Amino acid sequence: MTDLTTGGASAISPALELRGISKSFGSVQALEHVDFSAWPGEIHAIVGDNGAGKSTMLKIVTGIHQADAGEIYLNGRTVDLRHNATTVQDLGVAVVYQDLALVECLDIAQNLSLGSLPRRWGIVLDRQRMARDAAKVLSDLKVRVGDVHTPVGLLSGGQRQIIAIARAVRMDKPLILLDEPTAALGVQESARVGTIMGELRAAGKAVVCISHDLEFVFAHADRITVLRLGVSVGTRKTADTTRDEIVGLITGAFPGDPRPTRVTKDAA
Numbered sequence: 001m002t003d004l005t006t007g008g009a010s011a012i013s014p015a016l017e018l019r020g021i022s023k024s025f026g027s028v029q030a031l032e033h034v035d036f037s038a039w040p041g042e043i044h045a046i047v048g049d050n051g052a053g054k055s056t057m058l059k060i061v062t063g064i065h066q067a068d069a070g071e072i073y074l075n076g077r078t079v080d081l082r083h084n085a086t087t088v089q090d091l092g093v094a095v096v097y098q099d100l101a102l103v104e105c106l107d108i109a110q111n112l113s114l115g116s117l118p119r120r121w122g123i124v125l126d127r128q129r130m131a132r133d134a135a136k137v138l139s140d141l142k143v144r145v146g147d148v149h150t151p152v153g154l155l156s157g158g159q160r161q162i163i164a165i166a167r168a169v170r171m172d173k174p175l176i177l178l179d180e181p182t183a184a185l186g187v188q189e190s191a192r193v194g195t196i197m198g199e200l201r202a203a204g205k206a207v208v209c210i211s212h213d214l215e216f217v218f219a220h221a222d223r224i225t226v227l228r229l230g231v232s233v234g235t236r237k238t239a240d241t242t243r244d245e246i247v248g249l250i251t252g253a254f255p256g257d258p259r260p261t262r263v264t265k266d267a268a
């Protein structure tokens, strides 16, 4: 069982640590002094209402947005706040965005191999190997989506979601970031994603999962961090909290809520 007093197994530093991250868009303070850590061997959920700052936080980690202030550490190493999304894989991070970023006109096998296609002079060399690899990845994950030559554009939303997650798993990075991984999924598929996350945790990876789905979060996360109007209002071990407490933190309906309204620069 993961040691959650330190957050994770016997690791000496978190897979991801944010210290005092702030970000504004014009007058909107999207994040304000956010601290966060996710440890190897941990599933850490980030929850919060619409506009709480969850996606902004993720995009700062992946370099899509630059923080105005604060520090980011990946596996104990400081990360330049200006790093950009093309380097995030090199930093040991696999990410599945809410909009999935699959290439619709490519088939399942090609999408699973994106970024690592065996090529020469821009020409994909070994399609059979790619198809075999893809079939193995999906079979290892017990994902059934039919023929790996099916164009992704023909798949359902749920099937695409699973392919995007499978691609992140295939990258074999120490930190996996998932933005609403069950948004398009039915009950069985959600459970499958939960199982895959559990397997990643067992392999010593840190899994950070943004989700609105509290049932899913309570079923699979080790810890839960709540963002409210750009502020991290609390982190709880799942085993030690209740749905009511988390909903209270999300909505601000708890004593001592530090963020009754969002701060704007004009008001600050």
Ligand SMILES: Nc1ncnc2c1ncn2[C@@H]1O[C@H](COP(=O)(O)OP(=O)(O)OP(=O)(O)O)[C@@H](O)[C@H]1O
Pocket (backbone or CB within 6 Å): 025, 028, 029, 030, 048, 049, 050, 051, 052, 053, 054, 055, 056, 057
């Ligand atoms: N590119 C942007 N330009 C201007 N404002 C932005 C931008 N991105 C986010 N915001 C604002 O920052 C705040 C936080 O948004 P963010 O998308 O991070 O929240 P979220 O918790 O991910 O919400 P949701 O659950 O709806 O996706 C919101 O007020 C949002 O309108």
